[in-house]
Amino acid sequence: MKLKLERRAAPSALVSGATPVLAVIATMIAGGVMFWALGANPAEAIRIIFWDPLFGDFASYTRGQLLIKAGPLILIAIGLSLGFKAGIWNIGAEGQYIIGAVVGAGVGLAFYPTESRLIFPLMVLAGAFGGWAWAMIPALLKTRLGTNEILVSLMLVYVAQNILASMSTGLLRNPDGMGFPGSRNIARDFPAAANPELIAGTGIHWGVVAALIAVIFAYVLMTRHRMGFQIRLAGEAPKAARFGGVRPRRLILFTLGMGGALAGLAGLFEVAGPAGQISIDFNSGYGFTAIIVAFLGRLHPLGILLAGLLMALTYIGGELAQTMIGMPAAAIQLFQGMLLFFLLAMDVFANYRIRLGRTEVKA
Amino acid sequence: MTDALLRLDGLTKAYPGVVANSDVTFQIKPGEVHALLGENGAGKSTLVKTIYGLVKPDAGQMHFGGVPFAPANPHAARAAGVAMVFQHFSLFEALSVAENVALGMDDPPGRRQLSASIREVSAAYGLPLDPERLVGDLSAGERQRVEIVRCLLQNPKLLIMDEPTSVLTPQEVEILFHTLRKLASEGTSILYISHKLEEIRALCEDATVLRLGKVVGTCDPREKTAAELAEMMVGSALHVPERTGGEAGEVLLEVSSLSLPAPNEFGTALRDISFSLRAGEILGIGGVAGNGQDELLAALSGESLAAPGTVKLSGQDVSRARPDARRRLGLLSAPEERLGHSAAPGMSLTENALLTGEIREELTANGFIRWAKARGFAERIIEAFDVRTPGTETAAGALSGGNLQKFVIGREILQKPRVFVVNQPTWGVDAAAAAQIRQAVLDLASEGAGVIVISQDLDELMEISDHFSALNEGRLAPIRIARGLSIEEIGLMMGGAHDMQDVAPEARA
Numbered sequence: 043m044k045l046k047l048e049r050r051a052a053p054s055a056l057v058s059g060a061t062p063v064l065a066v067i068a069t070m071i072a073g074g075v076m077f078w079a080l081g082a083n084p085a086e087a088i089r090i091i092f093w094d095p096l097f098g099d100f101a102s103y104t105r106g107q108l109l110i111k112a113g114p115l116i117l118i119a120i121g122l123s124l125g126f127k128a129g130i131w132n133i134g135a136e137g138q139y140i141i142g143a144v145v146g147a148g149v150g151l152a153f154y155p156t157e158s159r160l161i162f163p164l165m166v167l168a169g170a171f172g173g174w175a176w177a178m179i180p181a182l183l184k185t186r187l188g189t190n191e192i193l194v195s196l197m198l199v200y201v202a203q204n205i206l207a208s209m210s211t212g213l214l215r216n217p218d219g220m221g222f223p224g225s226r227n228i229a230r231d232f233p234a235a236a237n238p239e240l241i242a243g244t245g246i247h248w249g250v251v252a253a254l255i256a257v258i259f260a261y262v263l264m265t266r267h268r269m270g271f272q273i274r275l276a277g278e279a280p281k282a283a284r285f286g287g288v289r290p291r292r293l294i295l296f297t298l299g300m301g302g303a304l305a306g307l308a309g310l311f312e313v314a315g316p317a318g319q320i321s322i323d324f325n326s327g328y329g330f331t332a333i334i335v336a337f338l339g340r341l342h343p344l345g346i347l348l349a350g351l352l353m354a355l356t357y358i359g360g361e362l363a364q365t366m367i368g369m370p371a372a373a374i375q376l377f378q379g380m381l382l383f384f385l386l387a388m389d390v391f392a393n394y395r396i397r398l399g400r401t402e403v404k405a
Numbered sequence: 406m407t408d409a410l411l412r413l414d415g416l417t418k419a420y421p422g423v424v425a426n427s428d429v430t431f432q433i434k435p436g437e438v439h440a441l442l443g444e445n446g447a448g449k450s451t452l453v454k455t456i457y458g459l460v461k462p463d464a465g466q467m468h469f470g471g472v473p474f475a476p477a478n479p480h481a482a483r484a485a486g487v488a489m490v491f492q493h494f495s496l497f498e499a500l501s502v503a504e505n506v507a508l509g510m511d512d513p514p515g516r517r518q519l520s521a522s523i524r525e526v527s528a529a530y531g532l533p534l535d536p537e538r539l540v541g542d543l544s545a546g547e548r549q550r551v552e553i554v555r556c557l558l559q560n561p562k563l564l565i566m567d568e569p570t571s572v573l574t575p576q577e578v579e580i581l582f583h584t585l586r587k588l589a590s591e592g593t594s595i596l597y598i599s600h601k602l603e604e605i606r607a608l609c610e611d612a613t614v615l616r617l618g619k620v621v622g623t624c625d626p627r628e629k630t631a632a633e634l635a636e637m638m639v640g641s642a643l644h645v646p647e648r649t650g651g652e653a654g655e656v657l658l659e660v661s662s663l664s665l666p667a668p669n670e671f672g673t674a675l676r677d678i679s680f681s682l683r684a685g686e687i688l689g690i691g692g693v694a695g696n697g698q699d700e701l702l703a704a705l706s707g708e709s710l711a712a713p714g715t716v717k718l719s720g721q722d723v724s725r726a727r728p729d730a731r732r733r734l735g736l737l738s739a740p741e742e743r744l745g746h747s748a749a750p751g752m753s754l755t756e757n758a759l760l761t762g763e764i765r766e767e768l769t770a771n772g773f774i775r776w777a778k779a780r781g782f783a784e785r786i787i788e789a790f791d792v793r794t795p796g797t798e799t800a801a802g803a804l805s806g807g808n809l810q811k812f813v814i815g816r817e818i819l820q821k822p823r824v825f826v827v828n829q830p831t832w833g834v835d836a837a838a839a840a841q842i843r844q845a846v847l848d849l850a851s852e853g854a855g856v857i858v859i860s861q862d863l864d865e866l867m868e869i870s871d872h873f874s875a876l877n878e879g880r881l882a883p884i885r886i887a888r889g890l891s892i893e894e895i896g897l898m899m900g901g902a903h904d905m906q907d908v909a910p911e912a913r914a
Contacts, residue, residue, distance in 0.1 A: 048421060050421075266773050266774055266776075267772055267773055267774065268763070268769050268772045268773070268774060269772065271756070271759065271774060274752070275749055275752070275756075275760065278749045278750075278751045278752055279744075279745045279746070279748075279749035279750065279751070279752075281742070281745055281746040282745055282746055282747065282748060282749045282760060283749075284708050284728075285706065285708055285728060285740060285746055285747065285760075285761070286728070286729075286760040286761055286763075287707075287727060287728040287729035287732070287763075289727070
């Protein structure tokens with residue numbers, strides 16, 4: 043008797059849809075073992091991470107946090123998924139997120155303290171533009187010079203971080219801030235530029251609305267529009283795409299551009315809302331986590347919506363677990379890592395089936 | 406039964422959904438050239454992989470030289486005296502002949518000694534080779550020699566050759582046959598796999614015919630006609646495509662001085678290609694693989710853009726037009742590689758219908774896809790070309806080669822092209838589907854379209870072409886009328902023997 047992996051003729055749609063659920067369950071089990079080894083009650087730890095943020099004692103606060111965290115993750119992941127579907131790997135959403143925030147906040151703060159209804163929409167455009175422009179650097183280098191977009195987009199994250207540091211200590215520093223680094227607090231001190239909570243207690247701000255619109259937009263694009271078809275085609279069979287009339291360069295510019303613009307938007311909504319100001323440590327890794335979200339959601343818009351919510355849940359639940367039962371932060375990160383690990387491992391079952399022992403022959 | 410070198414008894418191997426070999430029994434005598442005959446998908450490859458230790462049978466035994474033989478891997482098979490030349494070469498272009506030979510040996514001798522033995526063996530069997538040359542500089546025929554010499558250095562008792570002539574010109578085939586006959590006369594058995602009937606009749610003394618994994622007959626191919634062999638192989642008499650009517654009309658496509666650099670390191674540059682194609686005409690373009698076929702198709706389809714004025718469709722310059730623009734004007738094409746080039750394997754037939762049908766079938770409106778209409782188009786293709794599939798939402802990659810090819814050809818032909826360019830229309834397709842595809846191409850020409858068929862199957866080209874030419878190192882030979890061309894003339898157009906010497910012409914045993 044031995045185990046054998048046998049390739050399926052076509053990936054099983056059923057298993058493919060079920061793997062994220064199975065991965066979550068496997069993560070709960072393996073994570074439970076880890077929490078038990080750390081001396082915690084595994085059932086309690088799992089409950090704190092997955093249940094308490096929604097229905098626990100502090101749910102009135104944490105529920106709002108859920109959407110605040112999920113919004114940017116979903117918005118960025120949707121943009122990334124377009125490129126990933128086409129086989130274009132934008133790893134630098136974190137940088138595009140930062141530049142979107144810096145440009146958007148900069149445009150807003152330039153009008154301080156003017157009060158006009160036009161300022162916030164202008165900032166939204168500027169944020170999207172900032173992210174788009176930052177993504178155009180790897181896009182143009184790739185289309186003109188054939189550079190690798192993975193490396194260029196990733197390295198531009200570090201450039202963006204330095205720009206952010208320079209901005210918060212220099213150009214955008216709050217003139218009334220007594221020399222402390224960081225810009226004026228847009229959310230608190232500049233109502234015309236602020237991105238407020240739209241419905242009190244829900245955490246919904248314009249970024250969450252934008253994320254929902256992006257989900258719908260991406261769904262329609264991928265299933266109904268020629269561009270979505272070309273994106274899927276290019277990822278599936280690049281030669282067939284060329285033969286079919288797809289222009290690879292256009293696709294690179296479009297998908298990287300969209301990814302950058304959405305990441306830039308996420309940055310702008312964050313800086314004008316939950317974060318409130320440009321500061322040295324403004325970015326918190328949304329751009330990288332969104333890569334996990336995109337894959338956890340199977341690069342499908344609705345999947346990304348669910349994956350973004352789930353990821354936000356583990357973040358908030360993880361923080362609760364740290365404060366309530368004293369789990370170390372590293373354990374929480376390990377727990378999130380397990381989720382991605384199990385998802386990738388479960389993928390094997392979508393493409394292969396397991397056979398026991400020798401195959402019986404049917405003549 | 407002890408006189409058989411290799412005896413197979415009831416070999417059976419099943420894969421999910423298909424039985425590749427079922428109860429296969431036959432034997433090969435020492436010094437015999439034994440043909441293994443069958444269509445694509447008949448189970449020939451699985452069978453020889455079993456003999457070579459690459460596949461483990463589910464049931465059945467083998468005896469080699471009278472003792473039970475169950476090689477766990479190719480290493481064990483080679484140690485027992487089985488050598489194999491694969492259809493696709495496994496050579497490193499950047500290494501020399503000697504280095505490549507050494508890499509394929511289990512226990513290579515020293516460099517100088519190896520070079521000496523390569524020279525010796527290659528000269529003895531009429532396969533002259535310079536051990537120091539880079540494989541990248543060799544022709545396909547010479548590369549095959551490297552593989553053969555690599556096998557011969559191990560003094561095999563059984564040499565397996567998998568479709569060895571698909572990359573050779575007729576002259577090169579003749580040289581290969583001399584070598585094989587000499588080997589057989591010295592006692593080496595040869596298992597020769599092919600679906601080319603005339604070759605088997607010329608070379609082999611015994612034949613085992615496979616159909617759907619089963620042995621359906623054995624015969625002495627020298628005593629059968631090609632038609633009889635074909636019938637054994639296919640199981641029914643073949644429909645021979647017919648041409649009806651059709652007079653050559655006005656010039657549709659005019660290519661003048663088309664030159665293109667090689668698209669990549671391993672591509673071929675097109676050099677000064679000129680021809681014209683009239684309405685109702687079928688131009689057959691032959692040539693050994695890798696002499697510019699893919700590149701010519703890409704230049705005509707619009708995947709590669711050529712210098713202005715080099716490609717004209719009905720007088721209109723389309724050299725700089727992209728594939729979709731050319732489709733709009735009626736220039737359609739079907740590349741050789743089905744999976745990944747002319748079709749996207751992971752996508753449904755509906756989506757694959759949309760792939761090239763978008764413009765002429767109006768499958769989009771304002772950029773939005775009309776899925777119902779696309780599905781209808783896919784249904785029409787499936788219906789008209791008898792594509793066997795569960796439905797339009799099946800992934801293209803799940804179709805058999807022949808069915809997918811019918812779909813791809815049907816997709817273009819139903820769009821009523823004015824000029825249709827197709828590369829290897831029946832490659833890897835079973836005989837019945839091949840006949841159907843050729844008939845469709847003939848009908849298309851009869852209706853007034855101009856058709857270019859690029860193929861490595863010379864019989865196919867002679868059967869359907871009005872005019873014939875061949876590609877050799879990116880150059881197109883002067884176009885001749887197809888009828889009445891001799892096989893020697895065709896071979897010379899394809900580049901002759903590429904200066905390979907035939908030093909053992911009298912080696913027939």
